[in-house]
Amino acid sequence: MNLSISDPAVQAFILHSAILAVKLLAMSPLTAIMRLTYKCFANPEDAKFLGGKVKLDHPSVERVRRAHLNDLENIPAFWVIGACYLTTGPSAAFANLLFRLFTVCRIVHTFVYAVVPFPQPTRAIVFLIAMGINFYMGLQVLLFYMI
Amino acid sequence: MNLSISDPAVQAFILHSAILAVKLLAMSPLTAIMRLTYKCFANPEDAKFLGGKVKLDHPSVERVRRAHLNDLENIPAFWVIGACYLTTGPSAAFANLLFRLFTVCRIVHTFVYAVVPFPQPTRAIVFLIAMGINFYMGLQVLLFYMI
Amino acid sequence: MNLSISDPAVQAFILHSAILAVKLLAMSPLTAIMRLTYKCFANPEDAKFLGGKVKLDHPSVERVRRAHLNDLENIPAFWVIGACYLTTGPSAAFANLLFRLFTVCRIVHTFVYAVVPFPQPTRAIVFLIAMGINFYMGLQVLLFYMI
Secondary structure: OOOOOOOHHHHHHHHHHHHHHHHHHOHHHHHHHHHHHHOEEOOHHHHHHHOOEEOOOOHHHHHHHHHHHHHHHHHHHHHHHHHHHHOOOOOHHHHHHHHHHHHHHHHHHHHHHHHOOOOOOHHHHHHHHHHHHHHHHHHHHHHHHHO | OOOOOOOHHHHHHHHHHHHHHHHHHOHHHHHHHHHHHHOEEOOHHHHHHHOOEEOOOOHHHHHHHHHHHHHHHHHHHHHHHHHHHHOOOOOHHHHHHHHHHHHHHHHHHHHHHHHOOOOOOHHHHHHHHHHHHHHHHHHHHHHHHHO | OOOOOOOHHHHHHHHHHHHHHHHHHOHHHHHHHHHHHHOEEOOHHHHHHHOOEEOOOOHHHHHHHHHHHHHHHHHHHHHHHHHHHHOOOOOHHHHHHHHHHHHHHHHHHHHHHHHOOOOOOHHHHHHHHHHHHHHHHHHHHHHHHHO
């Protein structure tokens, strides 16, 4: 069996991967907005240019940075596991459902973590659903290629 | 020449990429275990929900986070360089050896860094072997496509 | 339409992806040089082995680490968005131009951030050009697969 970029599951994967990539990249402007709002910069040359001070522990800036790092810990793993998962021949409808649910959870995760902080366990729930999808697809790939 | 997901080298790459992705993802539960053990959380809403305090510099938690970040610095690069390396037509046996050695080194790296801290140079050795494999494959790709 | 690794745009993508991966990996030796120069290490076992102290806030070391993290925030997104972008059938010459410009900007970014700190807005300009290329390609992929 080979994959083609005209397969519905592959197209769904490309679309959701791109949405997640744009979402991940959007964390940089969000950090910049926070740094400009609170005039807290990470480098002396930035503080000098934009008029502010060097401060590495502003709570609102660090919150956005933690959300960003959490994306880096989960989204690239999705890109690779998702692509490997496609090679195991899942049904297009089910793969699409997993990709969509993962994407929605990661977008909600950012919102409740970095935009409007929600009380727990909101963030924990969407984090765990997305993590569970990654682990489920990873397990499917390991079972398919190891046995 | 084109690649097929039925090629042995491609299958070895998919398998090892998935093992590394699952290993990378496992750092999140490991961090959670540390945070719950030491009751040190990164966000006020987490500390409130789980009963603990906000503390960003607990040595055991930060050690796991450094191991996690080190994975992010090395494993995604492997995913991309490994895939590019496959397109240069290496022997399946040698490619498989590199993928397996990289994977073993990164798993040992996590163990001696974040689970049971070993005296140096244990961690340095496994780090450098994995790094060397990444650089070797990267060099092969550059030579293949630049010349 | 399907892609082949003999397509010029795909070959350009593989080459630039590998250059970026090697550039990203090179941040680790750069950090090591800084840590050895200033004798500032992140772990007690490293400080013991190499003769130095544990210090997590040396400005020159942290500057390299921020440049490294900035790479992790932008380069893996490029790998995925670039690959998705290829599936939308761009002209090889234009795709090659985008890949090359992105790569040059990210290399200059590292140089003016971590090697020889330049006054702003030098770093901001190369950062924004690379970010703009990522967003442009991401938008093209979303338009292609959503409509």
